[in-house]
Amino acid sequence: MFAAPARLAWLDALRGPAALAVTMHHAGWTFVPGLWAEVDRRIDLGTWGVFVFFLVSGYIIPASLERRGDLRAFWTGRAFRLLPLLLAACCLTLLLAQAGVLPLHPGLGERPPPLVVLGNLTMLQELLNLPAVISVTWTLSYEMAFYLMSVALFTVRQAHRSAGIAVALALTAVPVGLLLPRASIGGRADLAAASLGLAVVAAIAVTMLGRGRARTAAAVAGGLLGLALVVLGSRAGTWQGMIILATMFAGTAVYRAEQGTISWRTAGVAVVAVLGCALPAKDDPAWAPGIVLAFGAFALAYALRRRAFPRWLPQLGVISFSLYLLHPLLLYVLPDLVLYFVVLLPLCVASYQLIEAPAQRLGKRLVRRDQPLSRS
Structure with missing residues (x-):
């Protein structure tokens, strides 16, 4: 099969x-x-x-990026891996909603349709405070932020620093999360959401099609945008959002240790730091x-x-x-x-x-x- x-x-x-x-x-x-x-x-x-x-x-994502060794190939692979089913599922959801079978997010009718489309197709709707066509796609927003950051690190040859980044994100998540308990990109900031979404699209496009310094600048800008969106736009709160990013980089640290790029001790410290900072991130016993x-x-x-x-x-x-x-x-x-x-x-x-x-x-x-x- x-x-x-x-x-x-x-x-x-x-x-x-x-x-x-x-x-x-x-x-x-x-x-x-x-x-x-x-x-x-x-x-x-x-x-x-x-x-x-x-x-x-x-x-697996940094491993895939480094195996291909090419940014255009990476983004093309991600697009054909995620977007076809996402598009089909969104269309089916809208059809079922039109038939009265299931409810849609109430905010879908309150925001400009092109903006909602932009948010859902870039998979950044969770971080841009835009309604999702399918509720569970909130996790894809964090995946996209991680892709952007991984591409940036790969481009500037700093991908080996994943363990340190995981620790830095986890330790920073606690004080920053306490200072910014709610998303700063809030309300109906349509212009801000559109500008940020289009900026990410532009960064990916130049990363794929540009060369030399333009490609490097676009990749770095995309990575910084991904990080900023998580810090400022996480609807679950900054602490949880940064812990999600730190968790992904902890997974990368395991891959780095397996490849011999870093020691297993370093990877272990990263995992323990992320886990320790993650446990109190949500006031829920489960x-x-x-x-x-x-x-x-x-x-x-x-x-x-x-x-x-x-x-x-x-x-x-x-x-x-x-x-x-x-x-x-x-x-x-x-x-x-x-x-x-x-x-x-x-x-x-x-x-x-x-x-x-x-x-x-x-x-x-x-x-x-x-x-x-x-x-x-």
């Missing part, structure tokens, strides 16, 4: 359960709220799932267990990375993006928990085969065709 490369099986073995945890979190509150309240007050499975995703991204178990699950999967996983587990990870994006739609369509999962899994297999896999193949072909030009 489909399979992940053997060297990435442990990452997909993490992604699958993480996506299921997020779907179960939302399905539990929808279908069995009384029972789920008892679970959720002990451990937030949604937090567990998304922090596993953040650690996995931190590990938050800390979710964070600890996310780091624990990542460590366990990494320790078992050379062992064979049950075949279904990495395959579940392959369709994890479909699981993540499509599951909110079914919450309003299906009547009970069992039917929800009976329909969700085949739907995600189909969406992977019909949308994700062909788009990824097309992206790879474009990258191969353009590489001689982009390296000239």
Whole structure:
């Protein structure tokens, strides 16, 4: 049917359960709220799932960037990996909303449509205080900020400093988070949101198409914009936003230690610092267990990375993006928990085969065709 490369099986073995945890979190509150309240007050499975995703991204994104060694190839790969399914899911959401099947974010009708489109297609809506077409896409905003910062560090040959950046972000998150408990990019600042969104688009475009100093300047500007958006625009609060970034850089530190760029001791210090600063970032007793178990699950999967996983587990990870994006739609369509999962899994297999896999193949072909030009 489909399979992940053997060297990435442990990452997909993490992604699958993480996506299921997020779907179960939302399905539990929808279908069995009384029972789920008892679970959720002990451990937030949604937090567990998304922090596993953040650690996995931190590990694999810089590796992908450095393996390609080309900024145009990196951004092309990301675009064809994420945007086709995101577009399809957003269109389906709007169609179902038009038919009266599910509700939309109330703010969608209050902001200029072109601005909402810009925010959702750049995946920065969470950091620009714009309404999301699909609620769970808030995590993609932090992923985008991390991409921007990773590209900037790669361009100026400072990517090896990921452990130090993780520690700096984590330690800074506490005092800055206490001083800026709420997003500074608030209200209906349409002009500010549009300007920042277009600035990110311009930075990516010049990074992909420019050369020499222009490319370097654009990459650095994009990285600074990504960091600024997290510090000033995190709707969850600056402390949590910076901890999310620090978590991804902690994942990168593990990759650096594996490659021998830094010592395992340095990577361990980064992970411990991030975890220590993350635990008090949210006043919720279920938050800390979710964070600890996310780091624990990542460590366990990494320790078992050379062992064979049950075949279904990495395959579940392959369709994890479909699981993540499509599951909110079914919450309003299906009547009970069992039917929800009976329909969700085949739907995600189909969406992977019909949308994700062909788009990824097309992206790879474009990258191969353009590489001689982009390296000239």
